[in-house]
Amino acid sequence: MTLPLPPSTAPVPDVAPYARAAGRAMAYVHRAVGAAGAPSAEMSLGPGFGQSFDGARARGRLVAALGVDPGFDLGGEAFSAMVSLVLLAPGGEPELVRRLARQVEACRWQRRYRFLPGPGGLPADTDCTALTLGALYDAGLLTAAGLRAGARELLRAAAPAAGLPRQRAADREGGGVRPGVFMVYWGDREEPGTLPRGPKQDPVACANALYALLLADLTGCDEARGVADATVGHLAEHLSSGRFRCGTRYYPSPDAFLYAVSRLCARFPDAARPLTAPARRALERTGAGAAAVPGSVLETALRVLAADHLGVTAGQDERRARLARAQRPDGSWPAAAYYRMGRLPVYFGSAYLTTVFALSALRTARPAPAVPAPRTGE
Numbered sequence: 023m024t025l026p027l028p029p030s031t032a033p034v035p036d037v038a039p040y041a042r043a044a045g046r047a048m049a050y051v052h053r054a055v056g057a058a059g060a061p062s063a064e065m066s067l068g069p070g071f072g073q074s075f076d077g078a079r080a081r082g083r084l085v086a087a088l089g090v091d092p093g094f095d096l097g098g099e100a101f102s103a104m105v106s107l108v109l110l111a112p113g114g115e116p117e118l119v120r121r122l123a124r125q126v127e128a129c130r131w132q133r134r135y136r137f138l139p140g141p142g143g144l145p146a147d148t149d150c151t152a153l154t155l156g157a158l159y160d161a162g163l164l165t166a167a168g169l170r171a172g173a174r175e176l177l178r179a180a181a182p183a184a185g186l187p188r189q190r191a192a193d194r195e196g197g198g199v200r201p202g203v204f205m206v207y208w209g210d211r212e213e214p215g216t217l218p219r220g221p222k223q224d225p226v227a228c229a230n231a232l233y234a235l236l237l238a239d240l241t242g243c244d245e246a247r248g249v250a251d252a253t254v255g256h257l258a259e260h261l262s263s264g265r266f267r268c269g270t271r272y273y274p275s276p277d278a279f280l281y282a283v284s285r286l287c288a289r290f291p292d293a294a295r296p297l298t299a300p301a302r303r304a305l306e307r308t309g310a311g312a313a314a315v316p317g318s319v320l321e322t323a324l325r326v327l328a329a330d331h332l333g334v335t336a337g338q339d340e341r342r343a344r345l346a347r348a349q350r351p352d353g354s355w356p357a358a359a360y361y362r363m364g365r366l367p368v369y370f371g372s373a374y375l376t377t378v379f380a381l382s383a384l385r386t387a388r389p390a391p392a393v394p395a396p397r398t399g400e
Contacts, residue, residue: 040384043346047381050353051110054374055118059125060103063370065096069274069359071371080368090366093217094143099370100129101137101361104150106378107157119161126154131213133175145216147206148179149227149272152234159237173238173246176231179208180249181221199223202252204231206272222364225260226273228253229282236290254296257283261300267308272361274369276308277317277324284331302332319348320358320376326383345380355380 054061064074067087075083077097085091103125111119129136134146135154155172158164164172183201199205199221206227207219232253240246260266266279273279283301286294305328317325326341328334348355355376359369 039346040342043349044381044384046353047377050377055121059121060106061374062099063102063372066369067367069369071357071359098139099137100125102375104153108153109378109382111157111161123163133172142215145213148176148204148231152231155234156237170238173235177245177249179205181205200256202249203256204228224271226270226279226282229257229286233286236293258296261304271364274359274362275321277321280304280328281324284328288331305334318358319355323379323383345384
């Protein structure tokens with residue numbers, strides 16, 4: 023006769039403080055997202071985000087502090103709205119999602135999406151486009167046909183197998199452009215009135231573009247399969263080499279990269295299988311697989327999300343407790359550097375961005391959403 027196992031003596035975490043903190047955070051988000059959408063990120067000249075300034079003053083500050091004119095104004099960015107759509111759209115309050123979607127729409131050029139509203143300035147990029155495609159589709163605001171068309175547009179931004187465009191020395195991070203892997207900008211320069219951008223790749227942007235491509239499920243498309251395989255290989259090499267610890271061109275924290283990869287592993291376990299074990303090891307090597315380690319609140323939230331996606335439970339209660347303790351009375355968390363301007367030491371972040379990540383991290387761990395079946399007739 024088999025005796026029943028004794029009841030577990032492990033302490034059961036009290037999730038009530040997390041739920042209360044998440045409720046206060048959602049109230050803050052509702053207040054922050056007005057009729058015009060999400061608040062724009064602020065900028066800082068240091069990753070610590072000690073002193074910040076808004077986009078309206080950014081161009082003058084860069085000229086004064088760095089002697090560099092970026093060639094465009096930095097006010098009104100919509101990348102914050104794109105990121106929060108990814109985090110809030112599934113099951114989100116409809117009016118909130120619609121406001122964010124309207125804000126993002128102002129940055130669309132054909133099937134591509136831009137960091138700043140046009141015309142002029144920066145052209146559309148694959149990072150903004152991929153995040154927006156996936157979020158709109160999951161929110162039911164983009165048809166399956168629209169998603170597939172957007173994914174095919176992303177494929178046009180993959181680096182060619184031959185005749186690779188020349189790079190400036192400053193852009194050759196990690197060995198230069200990889201054939202078959204998504205570039206940040208399209209090389210066709212079709213978007214009128216925008217500044218030329220050189221060929222470059224960023225592992226976080228690559229992971230986000232791959233996510234949208236896999237979500238579109240272009241079955242039978244040899245080009246899609248080739249780009250997916252090349253991009254998975256590029257991401258796996260970035261993990262195994264340890265270069266992820268230094269951040270990427272546009273994302274200063276290694277946790278941003280691990281979060282982006284973990285999304286792939288959770289939703290597309292077969293396609294992303296070569297990444298799962300290395301990503302888990304990377305979490306452990308950076309302290310994210312054990313107890314919470316020092317870092318910004320934003321980094322803690324990114325680690326919680328990455329660990330949830332990868333099935334890592336060690337240290338999660340400590341990290342969530344740290345988030346709950348760090349919440350401010352208005353329901354927000356302080357700004358931290360989430361992304362940067364590339365070659366210039368200009369960092370972007372906001373209390374709003376930190377809060378949408380912390381809010382998602384404090385919610386009860388839930389399985390990744392299943393890939394929706396294509397909506398017929400669309």
